[in-house]
Amino acid sequence: MNKHNPMEVAQKFVHKYFPNCNGALLAGSVVRGEATNTSDLDIVIFDDTVPSSYRESFIELDWPIEVFVHNASSYKPFFESDRERARPSLPRMVSEGIILRDDGVIESIKKEAAELLNEGPEKWSEEIVQIKRYFLTDTLDDFIGCSNRAEEIFIANTLAELLSEFVLRTNHCWIGTSKWIVRSLLAYDEDFTNQFVEAFDTYYKTGDKGKVIHLVEVVMEPFGGRLFEGFSIGK
Numbered sequence: 001m002n003k004h005n006p007m008e009v010a011q012k013f014v015h016k017y018f019p020n021c022n023g024a025l026l027a028g029s030v031v032r033g034e035a036t037n038t039s040d041l042d043i044v045i046f047d048d049t050v051p052s053s054y055r056e057s058f059i060e061l062d063w064p065i066e067v068f069v070h071n072a073s074s075y076k077p078f079f080e081s082d083r084e085r086a087r088p089s090l091p092r093m094v095s096e097g098i099i100l101r102d103d104g105v106i107e108s109i110k111k112e113a114a115e116l117l118n119e120g121p122e123k124w125s126e127e128i129v130q131i132k133r134y135f136l137t138d139t140l141d142d143f144i145g146c147s148n149r150a151e152e153i154f155i156a157n158t159l160a161e162l163l164s165e166f167v168l169r170t171n172h173c174w175i176g177t178s179k180w181i182v183r184s185l186l187a188y189d190e191d192f193t194n195q196f197v198e199a200f201d202t203y204y205k206t207g208d209k210g211k212v213i214h215l216v217e218v219v220m221e222p223f224g225g226r227l228f229e230g231f232s233i234g235k
Helices: 006-017 075-085 089-096 106-119 126-145 149-170 179-188 190-206 210-223
Strands: 023-027 041-046 054-060 063-070 098-102
Touching: 006 023, 006 041, 006 054, 006 063, 006 098, 023 089, 023 106, 041 089, 075 089, 075 106, 089 106, 098 106, 126 149, 126 210, 149 179, 149 190, 149 210, 179 190, 190 210
Parallel strands: 041 063
Antiparallel strands: 023 041, 023 098, 054 063
């Protein structure tokens, strides 16, 4: 099925549902040129008449639409929360978004989002690095010692997430989940990403753990390698 033009659909959507909003942006995969047959439209609305932020889903002209509605100040806690968790979902949407409507509010919010993205997430403290190193070690040991294929698969999933988080946060980079793990890694280092994907792909296809184990150990080596003995938390 050929879908209607996303820009035209977004414009009609805003006119129909938010005719008096102060600003609107089209963001997401269609803006980045990464849309697939199952992609939706991400639309960010700024409307001073709404009392608080909310999110809602629609189907309009064959397009699934996710709308993120904020007033002049309600987006700020979301920006801060995204910065704290190092996953800049809303700032990224605002920064990359194509303007659908603007009565003069969008420029300053876009600038705020771009500055947040450029600053990167808060640097991990030495204590957090050690805690993350410990749990990465613990999961790696589980992975190495496991002989149950079903359990191994899900340990590998956890290991991939912990490893990507460790690499990105110790290099002061934003992190992600699901497809954004790979996208975040690519933004950091393409060569490392290729090694990361190859290591886990090899494991999932063949059951060979060697490349995954080696990659985790290489990543932890500059921080002292595996950590178990002597680790304490809450003592």
